[in-house]
Amino acid sequence: PGEPAYQCSTCGVDPTCIQCASCFRRADHTGHDVKMTHAGGGGICDCGDSSSWASEGFCSQHRGHGDVDAVDTSWLPSHTVIIFETLLDDTIKSILQLDDHFMVDKEILAGTPKLHHTHVGLLYNDNVHSFNDIITLLRSIAGLPERCGLNVALKVDYYQRAVFAVGPESHCQTYINEFSDYDVGGAVDRVPNVLLTEDR
Structure with a gap:
């Protein structure tokens, strides 16, 4: 200064x-x-x-x-472009959807919400499994495409946890149980009501 x-x-x-x-x-x-x-x-x-x-x-x-x-970008690893594209795509989607997180469904305000997707499945970073391990498990257990699996794996690495599924509690718990068979830590968490909305 x-x-x-x-x-x-x-x-x-x-x-x-x-x-x-x-x-x-x-x-x-x-x-x-x-x-x-x-x-x-x-x-x-x-x-x-x-x-x-x-x-x-x-x-x-x-x-x-x-x-x-x-x-000159030739020195960058080949997967860098995929990582940057994924992060940029995720950032843009987050910005565009930010408004949704601050909107409350009229049914919730009226006290009569019809909630179908009340829980989320979370994966935790254990610093043991590789990106490829997590991507493969997300594909075989939760049916996520490779690009979505990479996106979740990046979030787990950066934020130490990431949401990979949204749905009823039993649905999310089934995934978590299958992940635990591979010693991958996770949990089921309730979605705050203000984030739950039906079609507006």
Whole structure:
């Protein structure tokens, strides 16, 4: 915070776009409308970011690095794309469905809900079984496609648990019992009423 920074109305997309002093000294802003300012807390240099800064204003260190297509990704493991696609897909779905979690069904408000999917089956991370083990078990026990199994396995790894089934308690408990035959930990939990809705 408080470090010198430079705004260039010729190169910056908007007034919040800045270059740090080091990048500014290595860039050519001859004839540009430049102002010196001080970076506030959390400010970050935009040099090299083509969505914030014109490439002709990049410093010599960042010139040519602003294009995402130019980034070498060959060193990444082959499954990285699948993981990123799955995480991105899950994130987008979560954002789009966020509204649903804050809506209450009229039947619940009236005190007469018709609840069919009252429980969830949860898997816990035991740090023993591999991703492939969990994906295979999810396919054979719960009938999940491989991509859904990967999604659940990623959530189990990251959050230490994940929902893999929704339904009546007996339905979820049957799955948990089958998983326990393979020493995979899990539980059945009740879904909070505010999350249960019929067709609206």
